[in-house]
Amino acid sequence: MKKRNFLQALLATAGMTLVASRTVQNSLDSPHPAPIELAAAGLEDMPASVEQEELQLVALQENELNPAYRHIEREVKINQLTEANAEQVVTDYLDKIRNFDANFKGDIFITETQRQLLKPTLARIDRVLNYVGYANFNLLSFDEMLFFARNYPGIGPFEKTEIAFLEEIFYADATNYGFFGEKVAPEINHRIAQRDVEKIESSGHYLLKGESLTHFLQIRQDVGPDLLLTSGIRNNVKQMHLFLAKAVQAEGNLSRASRSLAPPGHSFHSSGDFDVGKAGLGELNFTADFSHTEEFIRLIRLGYVDIRYTDDNKFGVRYEPWHIKLV
Numbered sequence: 352m353k354k355r356n357f358l359q360a361l362l363a364t365a366g367m368t369l370v371a372s373r374t375v376q377n378s379l380d381s382p383h384p385a386p387i388e389l390a391a392a393g394l395e396d397m398p399a400s401v402e403q404e405e406l407q408l409v410a411l412q413e414n415e416l417n418p419a420y421r422h423i424e425r426e427v428k429i430n431q432l433t434e435a436n437a438e439q440v441v442t443d444y445l446d447k448i449r450n451f452d453a454n455f456k457g458d459i460f461i462t463e464t465q466r467q468l469l470k471p472t473l474a475r476i477d478r479v480l481n482y483v484g485y486a487n488f489n490l491l492s493f494d495e496m497l498f499f500a501r502n503y504p505g506i507g508p509f510e511k512t513e514i515a516f517l518e519e520i521f522y523a524d525a526t527n528y529g530f531f532g533e534k535v536a537p538e539i540n541h542r543i544a545q546r547d548v549e550k551i552e553s554s555g556h557y558l559l560k561g562e563s564l565t566h567f568l569q570i571r572q573d574v575g576p577d578l579l580l581t582s583g584i585r586n587n588v589k590q591m592h593l594f595l596a597k598a599v600q601a602e603g604n605l606s607r608a609s610r611s612l613a614p615p616g617h618s619f620h621s622s623g624d625f626d627v628g629k630a631g632l633g634e635l636n637f638t639a640d641f642s643h644t645e646e647f648i649r650l651i652r653l654g655y656v657d658i659r660y661t662d663d664n665k666f667g668v669r670y671e672p673w674h675i676k677l678v
């Protein structure tokens with residue numbers, strides 16, 4: 352894909368578009384400058400041959416600045432965005448998601464106060480996990496986690512500072528990290544009812560009844576019995592646990608963590624997406640290795656399966672061939 356087209360697509364997710372300067376000029380001349388109309392008319396697709404074309408970022412909807420817009424604005428001085436630095440923005444962006452486990456200039460780290468809370472808080476959540484069990488932990492709501500901690504001496508109640516830390520992480524603007532996905536479960540105490548899910552035998556995971564479950568069963572039937580469910584529905588507590596563990600691994604680099612994993616509240620696992628793998632492949636199921644398996648090749652050939660985080664996606668996330676998007 353041409354870099355310019357890619358940037359165009361990336362910005363579209365932030366509610367923005369690239370327009371040629373001549374288009375902008377026209378809009379300023381008109382009595383009602385309305386970038387959204389220009390975009391709708393396809394004028395932003397003016398041929399690249401327009402003389403001395405300069406690219407500019409224009410918010411698609413006036414008065415509605417998507418947080419991702421502010422993020423990009425920090426990287427590029429808006430009215431100085433030229434074809435050349437647009438290329439650089441895209442090159443840097445792709446470099447990050449292709450080398451997701453590296454540190455990059457501008458990455459966001461946890462604060463010193465948060466750093467001190469990270470391990471004890473994570474250890475307390477681990478104790479909740481051990482108490483409720485691996486499968487149930489996927490469904491646990493925030494209030495239920497606090498309840499178990501309060502009532503079982505082996506866990507011990509969360510300190511006020513620990514709860515505040517978890518809330519800070521949950522409510523942080525993930526676009527600051529460089530993550531551009533949607534906030535799917537914005538309520539910290541999002542609940543998943545037991546009656547709405549079904550446990551998948553020998554997987555330790557649940558799937559939402561309805562489309563999600565049907566989709567998985569169909570895929571397993573068509574690909575074969577070696578196709579496993581490696582992660583099903585996950586509530587915010589589970590996602591928080593995964594994200595904090597990743598943050599520890601990344602030595603407090605939250606941008607690096609968010610290139611591998613949606614920050615809590617942003618995971619489509621809360622609404623029906625699921626992960627699949629090949630029996631026997633173990634942890635490698637969560638690497639690009641999965642895309643070289645016979646199971647993955649069959650899965651793609653089915654024609655009806657979508658991957659949420661494709662190669663070079665627009666969400667700031669690594670390639671996840673194992674993560675099935677609920678259609």
Ligand SMILES: [Zn+2]
Pocket residue numbers: 582620625626673674675
């Ligand atoms: Zn996943």
